[in-house]
Amino acid sequence: MIGLVLAAGAGRRLRPHTDTLPKALVPVVGPEGPEGAADSLTVLDLTLANFAEIGLTEVAVVVGYRKEAVYARKDALERTYGLKLTLIDNDKAEEWNNAYSLWCARDVLGHGVILANGDTVHPVSVEKTLLAARGGGKRIVLALDTVKQLADEEMKVVAEPGRGVRRITKLMDPAQATGEYIGVTLIEGEAAAELADALKTTFERDPDLYYEDGYQELVDRGFTIDVAPIGDVAWVEIDNHDDLAKGRVIACQY
Template identity: 65%
Template structure:
């Protein structure tokens, strides 16, 4: 079994978080003193012994480049920056596709706007030890009460993903995808093709729509429930940022 790398999607502009994102990408917003969302992601990956990390950058990428050496020293990781040239005009199906070569041996993907504890990474990596584990595994919160904005997932009786979309009745969902995926190298070619088909159909689609495309083509995507009561948040707006700041200091 190959060692996977860490992969952080950090290309987004985060327009709902202005003025913080006037000069910084969303991933560099501080959530605990000078600790940023990206710091938490890198710390979690390093604590999981994933020290080769690729970061997809786009909007205000120079801010990440300027901090690159400091981030490597602080977290004991080696960073490869992947440039998304369409970060400000296309959605993140394209963003993940741009990382297809760096993750050819597999990756543990985390969104660069999500604050969660290292137990999420550990849950996904433990899944690799199970016999017959799928090549793509999504971390799911199956305890949270869901509403309209969440990325909702429906699974079958084996825990395989059948549907993933924000656009479903929350009562139908098995849980919420929390922005962390284990992707084995064997799955990358088919995933890259599904992602390309997705953004070519509509550049505004999410990489999760690429997962749906893969399943529609006959691929299998597994799920791993995180521990009930795990404190995490996807930081989309100022209200989310306040929640991130209340929970980040506990990690």
């Protein structure tokens, strides 16, 4: 099993931080600067540290917007976290949504991956929860926050015991949801081909769709996607400056 990070996004709501950096390289811990200080930690740093702690040795990172900044740091990141990094180019990162971005990594899905969005600050307990949920025929397991009070923006999930995910979408009454998908998934290698096909169907239908819409496509085809509740842990998806401030507080707790 390897790690996989989606780090191709522009993060326009985080400007001016993202004028020169992809969202995954915006400093979360330590000094800030127009190019990101060398001794600061980013979401990508925090995610790679999590992967290293659970014993992974290889990580693929999908890059797109300002990808040269990730390429420039590749060697240093490998040395710091003891990981072998493979960078995968998304040629449509500034045009299409992340269903295509995950599909770009289809060739590594067969190794089995723990997928993490490049804008999610979360503790390593999330990865450990997913690993503990392996087995029993599960092929895809989503990390689910069943504690947080939900609103309109969250990626909401309806899950049923024994049947797994029934719906995953932002376009849902929060009161109907079982919880929020936090942007971290365990994908077993045997799910790779079916997931890649569902993602292709999804972005060909509408390139603005999310990879979670690809998950819904799988569910609609009869594929079982399971969930693993992460418990009452602090985490945040960094979309804007308020989220970044929260992320800086949360990251200091780990």
